[in-house]
Amino acid sequence: MKTPKLIKPxxxxxxxxxxxxxxxxxxxxxxxxxxCGTKIRCAKVYxxxxxxxxxxxxxxxxxxxxxxxxxxxxIQKGSKYGKQQQEKTWQNAxxxxxxxxxxxxxxxxxxxxxxxxxxxxxLITNEQGHVAPRLADISMSKETALFEYNIxxxxxxxxxxxxxxxxxxxxxxxxxxxxxxxxxxxxxAVDASSNNNAESMLKRDVDNITQYFSNFxxxxxxxxxxxxxxxxxxxxxxxxxxxxxxxYDEPNKTTNIDTVMLEIKATIAEEEARxxxxxxxx
Numbered sequence: 001m002k003t004p005k006l007i008k009p010x011x012x013x014x015x016x017x018x019x020x021x022x023x024x025x026x027x028x029x030x031x032x033x034x035x036c037g038t039k040i041r042c043a044k045v046y047x048x049x050x051x052x053x054x055x056x057x058x059x060x061x062x063x064x065x066x067x068x069x070x071x072x073x074x075i076q077k078g079s080k081y082g083k084q085q086q087e088k089t090w091q092n093a094x095x096x097x098x099x100x101x102x103x104x105x106x107x108x109x110x111x112x113x114x115x116x117x118x119x120x121x122x123l124i125t126n127e128q129g130h131v132a133p134r135l136a137d138i139s140m141s142k143e144t145a146l147f148e149y150n151i152x153x154x155x156x157x158x159x160x161x162x163x164x165x166x167x168x169x170x171x172x173x174x175x176x177x178x179x180x181x182x183x184x185x186x187x188x189a190v191d192a193s194s195n196n197n198a199e200s201m202l203k204r205d206v207d208n209i210t211q212y213f214s215n216f217x218x219x220x221x222x223x224x225x226x227x228x229x230x231x232x233x234x235x236x237x238x239x240x241x242x243x244x245x246x247x248y249d250e251p252n253k254t255t256n257i258d259t260v261m262l263e264i265k266a267t268i269a270e271e272e273a274r275x276x277x278x279x280x281x282x
Contacts, residue, residue: 004032006045006117015115016043023131028187033123033131041112044119046091046187094187095119097164101189104162105240106155107182127178135171135181135212145216151181152209153225156202158240160233165190165198169205171212192233199230224248 003011003019010016016034023031023042034043095114098121102108110122124132140148152174159166166173166189173185192198206226214221223246231248232238 004030004045007032007034007043010043010115010118010120015113015120019043026185034120036112036120040123042109042121042123044094044121046117046119090187091117091119093189094185097186097189100162101159101164101183101186104158104164106158107177107180108186109182109184124175124177124182124184126176132175132177132182135174135176138176140216142217145213146220148181149209149213149217149220152183152213153206153229153244154240155181155183156205156209157229157238157242157244160192160202160229161238161240163192165192165195165202166205167201170208174209202226202230202233 001019001022007016007019011018016036018035020033020035020040023033025031029044029046032043032045034041092114095111098108098111102110109124112120112122114120126132135148152169156166156169166183166186168185168188169183173183175182175184190198190201192202195201203226206229210220210223210225225244225246227248228244228246229238232242
């Protein structure tokens with residue numbers, strides 16, 4: 001097959017020996033099976049920003065810190081150089097997110113480096129050694145669905161405990177690998193503590209996964225794991241191994257009796273003063 005333009009320099013440098021096949025082309029990148037010496041790996045080739053269809057990227061980049069001050073200033077000014085650096089920062093973010101998430105105990109592809117628009121990483125395969133399918137491409141029993149759902153919910157919790165929210169999680173970016181489920185596609189991962197959209201993104205991730213698994217286990221549609229997880233996170237009580245129930249009750253708004261009594265007394269005083277003025281006028 002034709003070698004992608006961005007992969008050619010990696011072949012020249014000996015990092016990739018051969019492009020074996022194309023896996024798929026997504027909204028922000030194309031995936032290829034490649035051989036690196038004796039190893040078979042995956043190469044993610046990012047699309048140029050004008051060819052990428054990922055929407056609302058600004059929401060995902062909110063709160064991301066750029067350590068290089070010159071690069072940060074250029075990005076802020078929106079110059080041509082700044083836009084180039086912003087694109088590199090966006091692409092490199094996935095490498096950093098994958099490594100950070102992997103350290104939290106979540107199963108994600110192992111990474112081997114990012115090289116000018118190409119991310120080299122582990123190729124996830126099924127038990128037969130073929131490219132692992134996405135959850136969207138398989139069906140399962142109710143028992144399997146309940147089991148696998150709990151695993152993904154646990155992954156979401158572990159990521160949040162590490163301060164990360166996937167931001168675009170669904171059945172299309174979870175692979176059914178030989179050793180279990182694997183989370184993929186994290187260029188849009190957000191920092192839970194510095195992104196104003198963190199809560200809605202976390203709950204959307206949970207809702208997407210819940211909707212998918214409820215196709216096989218309908219009772220899951222009534223669970224409220226998103227609300228429960230976010231509430232525990234805000235309270236500082238979220239832990240990777242915390243027992244979840246999927247039940248969430250809206251917090252009761254307790255009434256401050258003292259404040260109410262003061263308001264009543266003030267109203268009575270105002271009415272008494274009004275009556276006194278009226279009597280004086282007579």
